[in-house]
Amino acid sequence: MNIELEQRESDRNDERRHIARELHDELGQVLTALKLGISTFRMAFGREHQAFEAKVTGLLELTNQAIRTVRTVTSSLRPTALDMGIVQALQWLVGEFEHHSGASCHLKLSTSLDEVDDLRAMTVFLILSERKCASFEQSCGRRWGFP
Template identity: 40%
Template sequence: MGPGFNDGVDINTPASPWITDAEHTQLRAALEKSVDLGCLVELEIYFSNPQEWHRIMFVPEKNEQGDLTSVLSLGQDITRQKQIDHELRESRSLLRELGARREAELEAERKHIAHEIHEELGQLLTTLRLNLSLTCSQLPGEDSPLREKLNDMTRLVDRTIQTVRNIATSLRPAVLNAGIASALEWLTQEFTRHSGIRCKLTLQEGIQLDEERATVVFRLVQESLSNVGRHSGADQVWIRLCHHVTGYYHLTIRDNGSGFDPEAINNHQSFGLIGMQ
């Protein structure tokens, strides 16, 4: 067991000069608890000298009549285990930070590319279409082969403009700049239009999020609706976002589909669920 703590010694007095008063108090409390309850009590304690963690068990021993006769103390040095646990927690924390940074950088890149596509490429295509229309209007004759060719080019440019808009929207919808309420309303309407699945959105009045949190909520709902459309077989989805007085925001997404195996979260192929976590 821990250094310097021996059976048969008055528990009111530390049995070793290396045990501090605080450490002795912890040991005494665990021992007294074991005596009072008549059951095993386990304690993890850090001894400042020699800087070690120990797991100590106090086991009451009784005679044939059921009277307490002694308390057996068993100790195990768990310093290395504690170090491993600490390193594992630090590693997980670092991975979470790296993951969050990666997502933030990815979102920033999406925003930049969407802006460039929408503003630069979109403007160039719009200018090209205007020039085609102007050129077509200046041609003599209604049945000119050149006019028909220009009309074909105009229709092609129109399709290209729509494709560019769709690409920019898929990267980062411009409606996100209008706030989370507008973004979710647009997202649910688009989901219903494309999937045919009814989507009821409930938002607490006046709810507002900064850009970072709004983006996180939007991506969570977007991924959830994608999963609903692909896997659930549902015909109704309910989404609710509210703000608690504690300062937390609560997002709930439910559907009436077939559900899924929660163990799938541990499946290394379930990258969508991992990303949402």
């Protein structure tokens, strides 16, 4: 029974990885081409027509928002940082925490994670990521006087 559950979770993880890559590759490519096309129209016609410039600016903002959404969705399905390997992904996560919080942080692993399978690696990464967010929120709350 435990083996079946593990296999199902592994299959789900593989499917999440596949969906995340498809979204990133296909939709990301289309949105990038759209952004390039809109920018080309802006350069060609925007300076002469203020109303057109305003519309194009709005379309670029929507395109940028869509690109950010694709990144968020693909990252939540399977963080791309894990493609580097779990240790490097955790080091990247710690670096992000330091960058955004201004706090000094060190990653100390008591065991080797080199042989960890994808499912466990994603679980460890997501747990640390959640902890990072919670620590950052608590830190900001204390700094700014929130409960």
